[in-house]
Amino acid sequence: MHPLQNGSQDTKRPGSKPISGAPGWFTETGENNVPSYPGADWFNHVIAEFQNMLTSQGIAFDPENDDHLEKAFSYLQLLARSRKQLEQSLGYNARVFPYLHGENIENGSEIPAKEDTVDGMPITHIVVDGNPCLMDPISSGTVSNLTNLSAQVEGALVTFRYQKVELHSVDEMTRYPSFIEGNKVRTYFYNTDVVCDWEITQNPEASDFSIQISASPSLFAVLKPLLGNMLTPEMTGAYGDLVHEDHAAVQACLNFFEDKQFYGNVAGGRKYLIGDTVKGRAFASMDTSCHFKAKDGLNAPVLDFYAQYQVRKIANVKWKGFTVDGNKKNQSPTNDNLLGSGLLVRCDVVNPYLNGDDVNHTGEFENIEVSDILSNNCRVNGIYLGKLTFVERSYDFDNLRGAGNVSGLFVDNYCEYITFTRLNFQMNTYGIRDNGASNLSFLSGEVCNNTEAAIYIEKSGRNTSKKIISGLKINHNKRGIWIGHEVGAVGKPIDHISVLGNQILANQQQGVVGSGGVDVVVLDNFFSGNGYVSPGVFDDIYMANGCKRWRCDNKHINNGNARNAVRYANAGPDGKESHCYHRVDGTFEGFDEPIGYEPNGDPTLIPLNANTNIIQGVFEYWNTPGLPPSDTAANLKASIDLTKIPLGTICINNATVDGSEKWIAVKPTSSSGSSANISFQPI
Numbered sequence: 001m002h003p004l005q006n007g008s009q010d011t012k013r014p015g016s017k018p019i020s021g022a023p024g025w026f027t028e029t030g031e032n033n034v035p036s037y038p039g040a041d042w043f044n045h046v047i048a049e050f051q052n053m054l055t056s057q058g059i060a061f062d063p064e065n066d067d068h069l070e071k072a073f074s075y076l077q078l079l080a081r082s083r084k085q086l087e088q089s090l091g092y093n094a095r096v097f098p099y100l101h102g103e104n105i106e107n108g109s110e111i112p113a114k115e116d117t118v119d120g121m122p123i124t125h126i127v128v129d130g131n132p133c134l135m136d137p138i139s140s141g142t143v144s145n146l147t148n149l150s151a152q153v154e155g156a157l158v159t160f161r162y163q164k165v166e167l168h169s170v171d172e173m174t175r176y177p178s179f180i181e182g183n184k185v186r187t188y189f190y191n192t193d194v195v196c197d198w199e200i201t202q203n204p205e206a207s208d209f210s211i212q213i214s215a216s217p218s219l220f221a222v223l224k225p226l227l228g229n230m231l232t233p234e235m236t237g238a239y240g241d242l243v244h245e246d247h248a249a250v251q252a253c254l255n256f257f258e259d260k261q262f263y264g265n266v267a268g269g270r271k272y273l274i275g276d277t278v279k280g281r282a283f284a285s286m287d288t289s290c291h292f293k294a295k296d297g298l299n300a301p302v303l304d305f306y307a308q309y310q311v312r313k314i315a316n317v318k319w320k321g322f323t324v325d326g327n328k329k330n331q332s333p334t335n336d337n338l339l340g341s342g343l344l345v346r347c348d349v350v351n352p353y354l355n356g357d358d359v360n361h362t363g364e365f366e367n368i369e370v371s372d373i374l375s376n377n378c379r380v381n382g383i384y385l386g387k388l389t390f391v392e393r394s395y396d397f398d399n400l401r402g403a404g405n406v407s408g409l410f411v412d413n414y415c416e417y418i419t420f421t422r423l424n425f426q427m428n429t430y431g432i433r434d435n436g437a438s439n440l441s442f443l444s445g446e447v448c449n450n451t452e453a454a455i456y457i458e459k460s461g462r463n464t465s466k467k468i469i470s471g472l473k474i475n476h477n478k479r480g481i482w483i484g485h486e487v488g489a490v491g492k493p494i495d496h497i498s499v500l501g502n503q504i505l506a507n508q509q510q511g512v513v514g515s516g517g518v519d520v521v522v523l524d525n526f527f528s529g530n531g532y533v534s535p536g537v538f539d540d541i542y543m544a545n546g547c548k549r550w551r552c553d554n555k556h557i558n559n560g561n562a563r564n565a566v567r568y569a570n571a572g573p574d575g576k577e578s579h580c581y582h583r584v585d586g587t588f589e590g591f592d593e594p595i596g597y598e599p600n601g602d603p604t605l606i607p608l609n610a611n612t613n614i615i616q617g618v619f620e621y622w623n624t625p626g627l628p629p630s631d632t633a634a635n636l637k638a639s640i641d642l643t644k645i646p647l648g649t650i651c652i653n654n655a656t657v658d659g660s661e662k663w664i665a666v667k668p669t670s671s672s673g674s675s676a677n678i679s680f681q682p683i
Contacts, residue, residue, distance in 0.1 A: 003047050005063060013048075016041045096132055097123045104129060104178075105143055111153060113140040126160070130178025133160035148180065164197070170211065170221075173198065177215045185221060192241075192270075194234035197224040207259035209236055209252055223256075225264055231256060232268035233290070240270025242293055247276045250292075257284040263316060274298065280305030285318040292322060294342075296330040301384075304344040305370075307363030315366035319345075319373070326378030326405070333379065337410060340380025342402075345370060347387045371398035378405045382428070385437075386412040398422055407433040408450075411440060419443060423472070430456045431477070434467070441468040446475075453479040454507075457494055457517075459486035470500040480507045480530070485516030485546040493518050493546075500524055504540070508533040516546035527565065528557040535561035539596070543568035543582060550582045558590035567596035625655045628663045628680035651680060 003009070017039075026036040054061055054068055061068065097111055098104065105111075105126045114122040123140060125132045128148060141154030150159045167173050169189040179185075183200035190196055198221040204210040213219040225231050231253040234240060238249035250272055257264040258281035265285040275295040280286070280303065294302050302324050307314045324342035334340045347363040365388065375382035382402030388395075394417040401424040402408035408425030411418070413436035423445030425431035431447035431454045434440065447454035454477040455469060474480045481504070483494055495518040504511035506529040512522055522541060531538030540556050547568065556565035566584045588594035623630060629651050653661040663680040 002063060003051070003061075004043070013044055014040065016044075093121060094125055095119075095121050095123050096125045096127060098127060103127065105146065105151075107144055107146050109143045111140045111143065128160060129180050130176070131165060131180070131183055135159075136161060170196065173221055174211060174214045176213065179213060179216055179219050181219075190234060191237055191239050191244075192234050194232060195226070196235050197226065198222060199224055207256070209256055225256075229257075229262070229264040230267050231264065232266070233272060234268065234270070238268075238270070238272060240268070240272055242271045242273050244273065245275040245295060246272040247274050247278060250274070250278050251276075254279070254281040254284040254286070258282045265318075274302050277301050277304050279303075280314065280317075280319065282314045283317070286322065287318045287320050288322050290322045291325065293325040294327040294331065296327065297332070298327070299332050299334070300339055301341045301344050302326060302378075303342070305346070306344065307347040307365055313364050313366055314368060316368070318369040318371075320369060320371045322373060324373070324375040324378070324382070326376065326382070328377050328379045328404070331379055335380065337380055337384055337386075337412065340378060340406075341384040341410070342375035342378040342381070342405070343373065343383045345383070345385050345388065365395070368395070370395075370400070373399070374401045375408075376402055376404045378402075381405055381407045381410040381433075382425070383408070384410045384412065385415050385418070387414040388416070388418065394419065396421065399424075401425065403427040406430065408447075409433070410435065411437040413437060415440070421445065423447060425454075426450065430454075432456070434458060436465070439466045442470070442472060443468070444471040446473040448473060448475045448477060450477045453477060453482040455480070456482045456484065457497065458484045459494065465492070465494045466496040468498045468500065469502060470498070472502045473505075474502055474507070474511070475505045476507065478508045479513055480504045480511040481513070483512070483514040483517040483520065483547075485544070495519050497521070498523075502526075505529050506532065509538040510542045511540045512542075514541075514543045514547040514550065516544070517550070518548045520547065520550045522550065522552045522554060525554045526557075527554060529559055531561060531563050532559075536563050539564045539567045541566045545569050547582070550584075552583070553585040555587045556589065556591065556594065558588075560590065562592070564596035565591050565594040623653055623655060625653065625661060627653070628682075650683075 382405040415437035527540035
């Protein structure tokens with residue numbers, strides 16, 4: 001009822017007259033047939049009731065409007081709905097008292113019995129300082145001796161089990177006024193939809209990810225991983241929309257587990273814009289389907305999994321399942337292998353003198369998994385592996401992929417004992433580039449459509465350059481496998497390379513080309529359609545002057561081009577250093593001259609055999625013109641271990657500049673079967 005406002009009102013409420021009789025109802029035919037009358041006291045009581053209700057709900061009175069009660073009841077309905085939502089969040093058949101949102105239990109409160117509730121269900125939870133608490137046991141009656149942990153209800157002890165306070169957003173949590181130490185909170189929105197669990201505390205640890213409660217500045221909400229060990233970047237504030245920069249949120253997740261010193265995983269499935277390098281951390285796995293894109297102008301690696309001196313070791317973690325986009329068209333050009341990479345996996349080797357002790361400090365990995373990673377459009381390398389040191393000495397990297405980079409995979413020196421499976425690097429300059437690593441195995445996958453080479457072995461490693469390349473499809477590149485001629489820091493050549501059982505098809509130039517390489521085995525590969533860009537110029541396999549002791553035995557099919565299946569060059573400037581000891585066998589179809597030889601100073605090819613089905617070897621030696629290989633020649637370069645020469649080997653005397661003197665290894669009719677009884681016939 002609106003206050004009286006017609007000029008006849010009093011600004012001060014007058015005192016009430018004495019009441020008379022019991023409370024009753026209006027009537028038109030009362031005692032002595034006199035109708036009832038309200039009087040000023042009755043109207044004033046109604047006005048006071050009206051004003052008190054508006055004040056309790058914070059509703060300002062406006063004499064021009066008639067919606068005050070509507071506003072009050074709408075607000076009460078909202079509070080009731082909030083309490084209903086709370087009950088639903090607490091579980092099946094949960095009932096909360098007091099009924100209205102924002103009210104708390106107090107000493108003297110009466111908890112209704114089930115027969116006194118609207119739906120006949122017992123009250124299961126009471127609200128203590130804004131926190132819903134499950135009563136144990138469920139009770140009803142008068143509350144006394146109330147604390148945050150228990151109360152007496154009708155004289156019996158009831159303990160409380162705190163439930164999570166559920167709020168819509170992190171922003172709402174910061175403005176919630178009723179938190180106390182130890183509250184558990186769940187929110188559903190933090191810059192984007194995400195479930196986050198928090199605990200309220202006055203003293204967060206330095207390693208915590210925490211947010212200050214602005215409504216109670218002495219309190220902080222501390223983030224708790226889902227399932228005890230999982231975070232997503234959204235839980236630390238990421239947007240995941242490729243519009244907002246999310247580096248800090250992703251890094252916060254990784255730092256959390258290292259700072260806490262317990263193992264966890266950074267999961268998620270959104271796309272994150274990265275404006276600074278995300279650095280891998282100990283204890284933190286990243287087993288996720290996330291997509292990380294370099295922000296325009298990043299000019300640094302997107303991800304860097306770096307076992308640094310301070311960390312010493314990264315162990316028992318997984319980095320798998322994610323995609324990296326280097327966004328190279330919006331970055332400054334660079335040739336730096338580190339700055340220009342999408343993903344770095346590397347260890348740190350620190351000079352002990354810089355650390356003031358005599359210990360050789362080396363970062364290292366132990367029991368890590370690197371797999372199912374796609375890295376595209378990077379300025380230099382999609383994936384860079386550098387100075388890797390593993391406790392177990394050997395590791396498997398699986399399903400690494402990349403396109404649009406200078407090198408899809410770059411394996412730098414000091415890397416060793418790594419096996420790669422299910423590789424897929426296409427449309428890069430180099431699919432795989434090996435810059436001096438050792439003991440590597442590339443065992444399955446596809447390396448195709450790269451503009452310089454599928455695999456480029458650039459130089460030898462610090463110890464050895466043993467490599468196995470097997471089970472790959474190496475198709476439609478400029479070159480298939482390119483073995484370089486550079487030597488490592490210790491002067492070792494590239495050596496002990498095994499190319500086994502690959503499909504090497506339709507590469508523009510050679511399928512396998514050796515600028516150098518010692519003790520190279522190329523066996524059981526299938527070659528077809530290579531050298532198509534310049535028929536008659538490029539062969540399936542070419543061994544240049546720097547190559548020694550190559551063993552080739554493969555299947556070759558020619559599609560009518562005038563070329564060789566295998567061609568090799570003399571090594572020395574005058575023929576005297578030309579003991580390359582190559583052996584070439586195989587099955588050749590469609591070749592007029594399956595094997596070609598370039599003598600020093602004369603690029604004319606020498607046909608060795610036009611029979612496309614012959615199994616044969618080629619061997620070079622140096623001796624006086626007109627003499628076959630010998631094991632007794634005075635010239636050391638002519639002294640040959642005849643037991644090492646198989647029957648049917650073509651032997652070329654490099655004493656003749658044009659390479660025209662050739663012998664074939666045969667066994668005399670009277671031979672006892674010993675290889676030492678081998679003899680030679682001129683051809």
